[in-house]
Amino acid sequence: MTSKHQIPLPLPPSPIRDNTPLVPARMVNEWVYCPRLAYLEWVEGEWADSGDTAQGKRAHARVDKSGKQLPSPEDLGDEMLKTRSITLSSERLGVIAKMDVVEISEGTAMPVDFKKGKRPHVASGAYEPERVQVCTQAMILEDNGYEVPQGALWYVGSREKVPVILDDELRAKTISAISALRDAAASGHRPPPLENSPKCPRCSLAGICLPDETNLFSKKYTPRPLNPSDDPALPLYVQTPGARLRKSGERLIVETEEDSMEVPMIDVSQVVLLGPVSVTTPALHELMKSEIPVSWLSTGGWFLGHTTGTGNGNVAVREAQYRCAFDENRCLALSRNLVTAKIQNSRTMLRRNWRTEREDTTSKDQALERLKRIAKQAHNIDNVQQLLGAEGEAAAIYFASFENMLAKHPRSNLPNFSFSTRNRRPPTDPVNAMLSLAYALLTRTFTTITSAVGLDPYMGFYHRPRHGRPALALDLMEPFRPIVADSCVIQAINNGEVKPKDFIFNGPACSLKAGGRKALISAFERRMDQETTHPLFGYQVSMRRLINVQARLMARHLQGEIPVYPNYLPR
Ligand code: SF4
Numbered sequence: 069m070t071s072k073h074q075i076p077l078p079l080p081p082s083p084i085r086d087n088t089p090l091v092p093a094r095m096v097n098e099w100v101y102c103p104r105l106a107y108l109e110w111v112e113g114e115w116a117d118s119g120d121t122a123q124g125k126r127a128h129a130r131v132d133k134s135g136k137q138l139p140s141p142e143d144l145g146d147e148m149l150k151t152r153s154i155t156l157s158s159e160r161l162g163v164i165a166k167m168d169v170v171e172i173s174e175g176t177a178m179p180v181d182f183k184k185g186k187r188p189h190v191a192s193g194a195y196e197p198e199r200v201q202v203c204t205q206a207m208i209l210e211d212n213g214y215e216v217p218q219g220a221l222w223y224v225g226s227r228e229k230v231p232v233i234l235d236d237e238l239r240a241k242t243i244s245a246i247s248a249l250r251d252a253a254a255s256g257h258r259p260p261p262l263e264n265s266p267k268c269p270r271c272s273l274a275g276i277c278l279p280d281e282t283n284l285f286s287k288k289y290t291p292r293p294l295n296p297s298d299d300p301a302l303p304l305y306v307q308t309p310g311a312r313l314r315k316s317g318e319r320l321i322v323e324t325e326e327d328s329m330e331v332p333m334i335d336v337s338q339v340v341l342l343g344p345v346s347v348t349t350p351a352l353h354e355l356m357k358s359e360i361p362v363s364w365l366s367t368g369g370w371f372l373g374h375t376t377g378t379g380n381g382n383v384a385v386r387e388a389q390y391r392c393a394f395d396e397n398r399c400l401a402l403s404r405n406l407v408t409a410k411i412q413n414s415r416t417m418l419r420r421n422w423r424t425e426r427e428d429t430t431s432k433d434q435a436l437e438r439l440k441r442i443a444k445q446a447h448n449i450d451n452v453q454q455l456l457g458a459e460g461e462a463a464a465i466y467f468a469s470f471e472n473m474l475a476k477h478p479r480s481n482l483p484n485f486s487f488s489t490r491n492r493r494p495p496t497d498p499v500n501a502m503l504s505l506a507y508a509l510l511t512r513t514f515t516t517i518t519s520a521v522g523l524d525p526y527m528g529f530y531h532r533p534r535h536g537r538p539a540l541a542l543d544l545m546e547p548f549r550p551i552v553a554d555s556c557v558i559q560a561i562n563n564g565e566v567k568p569k570d571f572i573f574n575g576p577a578c579s580l581k582a583g584g585r586k587a588l589i590s591a592f593e594r595r596m597d598q599e600t601t602h603p604l605f606g607y608q609v610s611m612r613r614l615i616n617v618q619a620r621l622m623a624r625h626l627q628g629e630i631p632v633y634p635n636y637l638p639r
């Protein structure tokens with residue numbers, strides 16, 4: 069018989085398997101706040117700083133400096149003592165905690181956790197996740213032989229100390245949270261996102277978790293703009309032959325024979341080195357530690373490779389990617405999806421950018437009609453060879469019309485560029501030289517982004533793996549070729565940013581001189597910064613950020629969280 073006053077006894081923690089890492093007490097707090105947050109951070113190693121996390125670091129700055137040592141339980145006397153930054157663990161519970169402060173008084177110990185901000189006005193004195201974290205610390209102290217009558221939270225913002233009563237209910241909740249997090253980690257299943265939760269707008273991982281974008285497919289509500297619309301850090305390009313990149317404190321310094329320039333490392337999202345440019349070892353170490361990728365390009369802009377730190381440790385997403393890559397049907401479905409999107413976006417480019425001074429509207433209508441038909445066919449094709457054929461046919465129609473997007477400047481002093489067909493390796497005319505460089509910049513962008521979100525850029529679904537070829541980056545960038553790479557080439561030409569004197573011919577090969585390369589790179593980066601409304605999610609986002617979201621959505625699709633990979637199809 070159970071009475072209504074009966075308090076459930078805490079269940080024992082779930083058994084710890086061999087090699088199970090100890091769960092940090094902070095992650096138990098996160099689990100109670102949002103299970104997906106704890107999973108993303110602890111199991112998948114995701115992290116993103118926000119205003120809140122930066123404030124939290126400041127609040128801990130003093131207590132993180134270790135001070136007096138914590139005496140052993142037998143040596144506790146009656147005197148009062150404050151010890152800081154104490155790390156202890158409990159094998160029984162499978163948890164570890166770095167305690168901000170442990171106060172010793174009258175032979176007992178009390179963990180005190182520091183929180184930024186002010187004390188919340190709630191009946192229990194503090195939010196549940198924070199009380200669970202303190203309870204975890206208290207139980208670790210108990211398992212190490214200390215008597216712990218209660219815990220406490222110190223709110224830095226209001227300078228108030230709130231006691232945490234260690235009753236049976238809180239202990240049961242704590243043990244159950246520890247077990248649930250460990251079981252989730254062992255299962256390899258990421259918990260689903262919260263639904264329309266007010267917690268998400270404050271969550272530093274919203275841009276990684278994509279809660280509303282993921283829920284869109286199952287719950288059908290419009291996503292809130294939780295993603296930052298742009299990344300404040302930008303790529304740093306170094307292309308002067310002989311330039312040297314070094315670091316000084318928190319800054320990167322680019323030195324050439326003539327001058328030098330400095331940039332704070334926090335403002336740099338990636339470093340792009342073109343041609344004979346060197347980097348010092350300390351600079352490279354710092355870039356790797358900060359997870360800022362370094363891309364190496366030939367002088368002509370050919371993407372040679374990139375250097376990263378230890379990279380994204382999320383093995384589960386790569387496992388899902390490889391499983392898909394070995395499944396012919398899934399590869400075909402993804403290939404069809406990406407190729408169809410590329411054809412649709414090529415059509416959108418022509419429709420939007422066909423110059424009015426090019427009077428041939430009949431051929432415009434014909435080209436758009438043919439591309440529409442091929443996109444429809446591609447959507448239903450059931451083998452890769454036919455898909456390659458459809459892609460080739462669409463590319464031939466698109467590039468046959470490409471010149472119609474280039475401005476004719478009959479009376480201005482701006483030069484006219486002509487284009488008849490796409491050629492490469494080597495490109496033989498200025499427009500093809502620009503297209504080749506723009507595609508190389510796009511390949512570099514997708515390679516670093518796919519790698520940063522935990523995918524393997526070299527294992528694709530449409531492009532087959534080949535030594536040194538970033539097949540997945542090439543797959544994902546297909547729909548973006550017309551709307552990013554071709555678009556920036558067209559803008560650079562039509563705005564008169566590149567001129568015929570910016571090109572050099574060597575036999576049949578045409579390439580850009582340094583000035584032309586610089587102009588095209590800045591047109592490319594401008595395009596990446598341009599804000600656009602995501603047609604599916606409805607919010608404003610920069611192209612740079614959007615590509616990041618798309619790479620994450622591909623990861624979510626591969627792991628089964630969303631049924632289809634949603635392409636970006638501007639109208
Ligand atoms: S964004 Fe929302 S669902 Fe995602 S981890 Fe954060 S709180 Fe959880």
